[in-house]
Amino acid sequence: RKEVEQDPGPFNVPEGATVAFNCTYSNSASQSFFWYRQDCRKEPKLLMSVYSSGNEDGRFTAQLNRASQYISLLIRDSKLSDSATYLCVVNKGGATNKLIFGTGTLLAVQP
Amino acid sequence: DAGVIQSPRHEVTEMGQEVTLRCKPISGHNSLFWYRQTMMRGLELLIYFNNNVPIDDSGMPEDRFSAKMPNASFSTLKIQPSEPRDSAVYFCASKPAGTGDGYTFGSGTRLTVV
Numbered sequence: 039r040k041e042v043e044q045d046p047g048p049f050n051v052p053e054g055a056t057v058a059f060n061c062t063y064s065n066s067a068s069q070s071f072f073w074y075r076q077d078c079r080k081e082p083k084l085l086m087s088v089y090s091s092g093n094e095d096g097r098f099t100a101q102l103n104r105a106s107q108y109i110s111l112l113i114r115d116s117k118l119s120d121s122a123t124y125l126c127v128v129n130k131g132g133a134t135n136k137l138i139f140g141t142g143t144l145l146a147v148q149p
Numbered sequence: 150d151a152g153v154i155q156s157p158r159h160e161v162t163e164m165g166q167e168v169t170l171r172c173k174p175i176s177g178h179n180s181l182f183w184y185r186q187t188m189m190r191g192l193e194l195l196i197y198f199n200n201n202v203p204i205d206d207s208g209m210p211e212d213r214f215s216a217k218m219p220n221a222s223f224s225t226l227k228i229q230p231s232e233p234r235d236s237a238v239y240f241c242a243s244k245p246a247g248t249g250d251g252y253t254f255g256s257g258t259r260l261t262v263v
Contacts, residue, residue, distance in 0.1 A: 072251045081240055081254035082192070125192070127251070135180050135244065136205060137252060141191035 039064055042140040044126050050146045055116045059143045061109040061126030070129040071102055073111050075122045076142065082125055085111075116147045151175075153255035155241050161261045167229040170258045173222055174243030182252060183216055183226050184240040192240070198224065231262045 044061045051057045063071075071088035086093065088100040088109055099112040109126055123142040130136035154173040162168055174181045182197040196206040198218045206216070213232070218224040228235055238259050242252035 074251070081257050083254070084251040087251065135182075135199065136194060136197060137182075138194070139184075139192040 040140075041065060041130075041138045042126055042128050044140040044143050046141060046143060048144040048146050050148060051116055052148050053116055053118060055147075056112065056114045057116055057145065058113075059111045059124055059126075059145075061111075061140055063107050063109070063126075063128040063138075065128070065130065066104075066107060068107075068128045068130070070137075071100075071109055072127040072137070073098075073100055073109075074125040074127055074139070076125055077122050082139070085124070113145075116145075118147050118149060121145055121147045153241055153243050153253055155239075155255035155258050157258055158256065159259045159261075161263065162231055164232055164262055165230040166262075167227065168231045168235075168260060168262075170226040170239050170241075170260070172224045172226075172241030172255060174224070174241070175253055176222065178243035178245050178253075179221070180244045180246070181218060181224050182242040182244075183224070184242065184254075185237045186240060186257075187237045195226070228260075231260075233262045236261050 042063050073085040074082040075085045076082040086095050088102045090102055092101040097114045101110045123144050125142045126140040127137050156171045179200050183195040184192050186192045195208045196216045201218045216226045238257045240254050240257045242254045244250050244252045
């Protein structure tokens with residue numbers, strides 16, 4: 039089983055739609071969780087951290103379910119500029135700096 | 150802040166040649182990471198350093214790969230000899246102390262071994 043698993047997509051959605059991505063992780067000792075965004079032929083960039091209580095940043099909402107080892111990202115009112123690959127990221131476990139990246143979910147927002 | 154700086158941006162080399170990739174982390178960041186990204190395997194951690202000391206090199210594929218961090222502002226990843234299967238995008242990332250922070254990535258080096 040992969041340490042971090044994501045549906046690769048692609049998710050093709052119209053502008054204005056709401057879309058949700060899910061991710062599961064295998065290490066119950068993981069403490070830090072993130073969503074990164076990667077545009078084609080660019081480096082990954084931190085989109086947002088994910089906190090136990092859930093957190094929101096504008097149109098983006100991230101949630102964590104530790105019991106189920108499950109992370110989600112919700113994007114409301116999708117824009118063309120949201121088209122990218124979204125990477126679920128989890129630290130290896132405990133206090134380590136080591137982050138494990140999922141293979142990403144491709145989102146294509148259509149006009 | 151200039152961010153994480155990697156060089157070269159692109160490298161095309163012949164099989165068997167030595168390749169050296171370079172990285173300058175963000176000033177004040179004490180952890181540095183080398184990742185490799187391919188379509189098949191995604192982002193794989195090769196090695197990471199804390200305070201210039203290699204902590205975990207379990208992701209280094211084989212002895213042909215080596216990495217150094219002689220000081221807080223510079224790191225290299227060397228492949229000798231290079232092989233076509235090493236073709237990938239190699240990213241360097243850095244982060245400040247504290248596990249709550251994500252990484253900042255450089256723009257990557259796109260390596261093609263022919």
